[in-house]
Amino acid sequence: MGLPAAAAKYRTIVVSxxxxAMVWGTITFFTIPRREDPQFTIRVCVVSTTWPGAPAETVEELITDKIEQSLISIEEVDITRSTTLTGQxxxxxxxxxxIPPSEIQNVWDKVRAxxxxxxxxxxxxxxxxxxxFGDTSVLLLAVHQTPSHGREEVRREDAYTARQLEVYAEDVQDALRLLPGIAKVEMFGERDEAIYIETDLANWAQLGLTTAQLQSLANERNIIQAGGELDNSSGHYSVKIDGEFNAVQEIEQIASTVRTGSGDNSVPLxxxxxxxxxxxxxxxxxxxxxxxxxxxxxAVMLGITMKSGASIIDVCNAAKHRVDEMLHVEKRLPPDVGVTAVSDQSMSVEKKISDVIVNVIEAVLIVVVVVYVVVGFRTSFVMAANIPIVVVVAIGLISLFGVELEQISLAALIISLGLLVDNAVQVCDQARSNQIAGMAPFPAAIEGANTLAIPMLVGTLTTMAAFVPMLFSLEGGxxxxxxSLPVTVSTTLALSWVLAMTLCVILAGIFIRAPKTEQPGSPVVAGFRAMQRWVSRFRKSGKTPASPEKTLHxxxxxxxxxxxxxxxxxxxxxxxxxxxxAMIVGILTLPVSSEFFPEAAGTQFAVKVILPETATITQTSEAAAEVETIxxxxSQQQPDGKSWLRSYRTLVGGGGARWNLSWSPEPKNRSFAEILVRTTDSSVTPQFVERVREVAERGDAALGLSPVVGxxxxxxxxxxxxxxxxxxFRISGxxxxxxxxxxxxxDRLKRIVDAQRETWDVSDSWGIDGYQIRVAVDHDRATLAGVTNSQVAQTLNSYYSGLQLTTFREGDHQVPxxxxxxxxxRESINGLQESFVEGDNGKVPLASIASLEPTFELAKIGRRNMNRTIxxxxRMEPGVTGNDVVSRVLKSDEMRALEASLPVGYWIEPGGSYEESAESGAQMMKSFAISFVLIVLCLIFQYNGWLRPLIILSTLPIxxxxxxLGLYLFDESLGFMPQLGILALFGxxxxxxxxxxxxxxxxxxxxLAAKTQTVASTQESDQGVKPRLTFDELRECLVEAGKQRMLPIFLTTATTVGGLIPLALSGGPLWEGLAYCMIVGLSLTTALTLVVIPALYAATRR
Structure with a gap:
């Protein structure tokens, strides 16, 4: 008893x-973890070192190079790259x-050691x-002050201090840390407090006090040490020395011994x-x-990172609800303190999941409509019912393999829709054909499933073979x-075949019925025949119309x-x-660009504000404020009156936390600012981006906006x-x-890139040289004065960067x-010439032992694998991919001339998206090769020969x-998602x-069997010659096979294309390339398959 017969016999068990399984899948759908992107490990850590005031080349030689040398020899380390700035x-x-994720922490322990x-x-x-470094914040909250009730802005006298905002942010941070699913709540953007003891050069030169003595006095006063323990008859006591500072006034009262004519006196600072x-x-x-x-x-920012396995929607909603409680229920924060989300990934996740649900519903409706129009309601109901059943049960199954709902698993479900419809279409069509041939409903369904069981299984296995190799051919992140892609597609396809052999057989036996002689199944055909009879009734010729039986057959x-x-x-x-x-060759010569991932159509974008390396953080902040005004x-001056801007966050001095998987935060850098903009709708984001760029470059007189200069x-x-x-491009030595x-x-390479019409914002990673004042110490004079180079450096560093004396403590809050x-x-260069340095014999004028030489030195040095690299x-103009421009530049005569001019030991190589695409493409090609081998093996095992596998494989180039052609016609790039669409199309x-x-x-x-029987009955079999089909007979068989498969092939194509049309029109950049390549590819391939396969079959049989 085969699987279809067993399912029909035990139909109650199968239905139950x-x-x-559907109930389980439904429950799983509402409880399965959700996130925007798949969870994966970013195999990068960052080693940061600060040495205030040290020149970049000195920092590179004494810190960066030493660290790289120690780390590059670790076996698991692939690349080291570094950025060295002045003092950092x-x-x-x-x-x-x-390296598997389970071993990465062990490697980081090696790095620390x-x-x-x-x-x-x-x-x-x-x-x-x-x-x-790779942790991504799923929710960014800004803690900031809002105007009091009835006011439009915060008055200066009412403004909170940086410390007050930090305290409010700490309250929110502590409350959010306790919520389930939250791994950590990171605070950044706060301004640390400090206490400064300041003097001027003239006054300090007269004092007999040195920085070392001042530091000792502060440490002796500010003590936290055990005072011992005391035991007596009353009990046990601990002795505490209350020596912590409790006010700035106490620092002012630190007494220093000053020698005067009357002796040594203690004088407060x-x-x-x-x-x-x-x-x-x-x-x-x-x-x-x-x-x-x-x-x-x-503002002070809070970045929330969720735990592995948690649902991003639950985590973000819980965090926002907790903040709302603190503000409006518990009143733990003042009414003029706002806590606002500036990045919320849960909103995009909810939209993507709802889009997939809508797409599944649309697919079901399209299947019902298309199949109903062609073969009637009963068959369409059985085919359409298979889609939600398979999708819902598949969600339950994939959760067992650790798959979550994110954009890749959702893409896999969308891809699977076209594949799983095919199995149901084949079984239902064959059951209907068997009933037309005279079989009873259930025997017709069972026989139809048995006929197609092995071919459908082989087709399912070949499709799975196209995706499964990704699990062992790809590496790392x-x-x-x-x-989730191969797991979801394979699980869905396997489940689709099982349900086609079981539940679909039961539903076909219950619902599908052959059309009656006088009533065709298709409402379109029935309507056409009714119209034909009506027209013929009024014909003047009086000819008798054809009978319904003749019309039907x-x-x-x-x-x-x-x-x-x-x-x-x-x-x-x-x-x-x-x-x-010829058609294959001609179409493949059409130009199609490549881009591994397209731009996202979301409600966020970022603005980088980059100043020369010589800029101060104040100058960077002023430039960022100009961009904020733009x-x-x-947003305020839109013609339709609709606002574009919801909110923004500006961070000057670096990039802070990673707030999106596709965003790499900038390290600490005083000449860099990042503005994260949240728009009101994804449709306005591209235009907003372009307008900000345009106005920042050229200004807008109508809006009263000037360009951002410098x-x-x-x-x-x-x-x-x-x-x-x-x-x-990387230039290395x-x-x-x-x-x-x-x-x-x-510089030469920048001119080559800038000459390309698609490029803008051409720059290099080193920037311009920085200002430096070289203190040239005369060693003979310094030795006579009892001053060393180290003492000169320490004294000047104390004067200008500040020497930390001690730490003032307020509970758990520490203030240096x-x-x-x-x-x-500090702002005067002339002050250097008047300064005194502290030596072994007291304070010595700097001018007496050193000279000052203003110079320009490297302000920023980049390295890659211990080699200096620029x-x-x-950036690319809209609609242009960087890979195409990189390829053109690499082939240009100017680039060849530049490479030829480089001395030995210097080289140029492409990086960025081009390098990522090449590496990922190589891994995908490996996966394709393995897939091809597996597909061939499946076909060989099925047919025990080479001929039919070759005929079947010939459809892949088509x-x-x-x-x-689909990518070319709709101007889409060949990226990751279209490649997945091609794999689905192959299936x-x-x-x-x-x-x-x-x-x-x-x-x-x-x-052949009929012909053999005929030959045997005419006594010709003794000739020893086996009968063969004539070419005309072969042609009739092939054409008849095409006619029999025309309807299910058309239904599969129509339903799949119909389900993809909404994705193509409104799915956004992620889905457009996949949808268009499958729509055009499936339409073209359907037509050609019914022509090319018979021709190939005839050629091989001939």
Missing amino acids: LSLL STVFVELEDR RVDLVPMPSASVRPIVNDE KQLGLTVTRGVEDPADYLCRYGDESGSSP GKEYVY RESLPHRVYGVIGGWAVDHYWITLLLTV IRRL ARVVPVQLALGPPADPLV NGFADPAILRTAA VYFRLKQSQ EVSS ALVGAW IVLNTAIIFIEFADILVNER
């Missing part, structure tokens, strides 16, 4: 199990893709290893001309602002990113047309095959998938390569105490050119070809 080193460590062993130039210089002030650290590391159309105000027009075309294609099979090859004004303003629309710049050679090559010069002298990058076409071959073989064998 199916209902239970940032080293990025990337691991090899082969190696970094701890690296000798630093000073005991105060300590590298910090951040192994959470206040009387020594030293001023003590408490405020925020100056200059700040970061400046953060939140804004909307009404303006902006200082790419494998984790697409893991007369061949339909599509069958008659196919009989002519198919017969010609078989008769002239060589011409047919040559025309097909953003607000553009800064690069780069609006960036997010891309789908991992972050990668659209165009990047061995080790400590000559900066002049690298800069010269970079610094000594430095007053602001007027990156030349560019499917490819169909998809290629549908292979399934069609396999079943066509099966029916052709059945008809040929039946004709």
